[in-house]
Amino acid sequence: QCTVQLGGSDQWGNITAGTDLVRRVAGGKAFGVVSPLLTNASGTKFGKTEVGNVWLDPELTSPFAFYQFWMNTDDRDVIGFLKCFSLLSQHEIGELEEATRVEPEKRIAQKVLADEVTDRVHGETGLAAARKATQALFGGDISGLNASEISEVFGDVPSSELEKSRLGGDGLQLVELLAESGVASSKGDARRAIEGGGIYLNGERIQDVSQALSIEDAIEGRYLLLRKGKRAYHLVAVCE
Incomplete structure (x- = not known):
């Protein structure tokens, strides 16, 4: 027998209707308890129907995506979220609030929030x-990532496909791939970028303008990760 229903404050009408129904039909007593809705600074609530929200199930939201969700918390929300979702003391949260006020660009509170919630879930x-995936995305070191992790971490960057056969024989000239993928505007632009030290393949800086690519260069034979400069990534998926 259930006599108490819990819900968000937006469900107050439904809950009181239920308690009234129990009283009228069964002559019994039922109770409702509601809590304030959790919203962000823009007024958007947390809920399964909201775009961009996360799930606890790793099959629905990976640990990496879950971690990034909390890392991207607005400065206006992070202290309130720490109070709701972490077990930190008031003193610790107060120190993080001061750090956010003084050096918001370091996102210290967001990192603590992401660590706390991801570890708990x-x-x-x-x-x-x-x-590890976050370090790969923002630090450029992808040496510890497997193909599946590469696909997840860089799933939102520009991408293209490359037939595996083109990596056979003498291989495919890197400058050609850079131009075809749009990482460089032309082969000449690709050569200049390599000479300037601005081209990376799988996290490693390329210095040879004549470098040819083989299937061995692809991560687990599946991906080639190109980067121009600090953040211009392009993921090439090798297909049959």
Whole structure:
């Protein structure tokens, strides 16, 4: 027998209608308890129907995506979220609030929030994987990532496909791939970018303008990750 229903404050009408129905039909007593809705600074609520929200199930939201969700918390929201979702003391949260006020660009509070919530939901293993993927995305070091992690971390960057056969024989000239993929505007532009030290393949800076690519260069035979400058990524998927 259920006599108490819990819900968000937006469900107050439904809950009181239910308690009234119990009283009228069964002559019994039922109770409702509501809590304030959790919203962000723009007034958007947390809920499964909201665009961009996250799930606790790693099959629906990976630990990396979950971690990034909290890392991207607005400065106006992060302290309130720490109070709701972490077990930090008031003193610790107060120090993070001051750090956010003084050096907001360092996003110290967001990192603590992401660590706290990801560890609680996905455990130490999930948190470690999320940190590794984050370092790869923003630090450029992808040496520890497998093909599946590469696909997830760089799933939102520009991408293209390359037939595996083109990596056979003498291989494919890197400058040609850079031009075809749009990373460079032309082969000449690609050569100049390489000479200037601005082209990276799978996280490694390329210095040879005549470098040819083979299937061995593809991560697990599946991906080539190109980068021009600091953040202009392009993911090439090798297909049959």
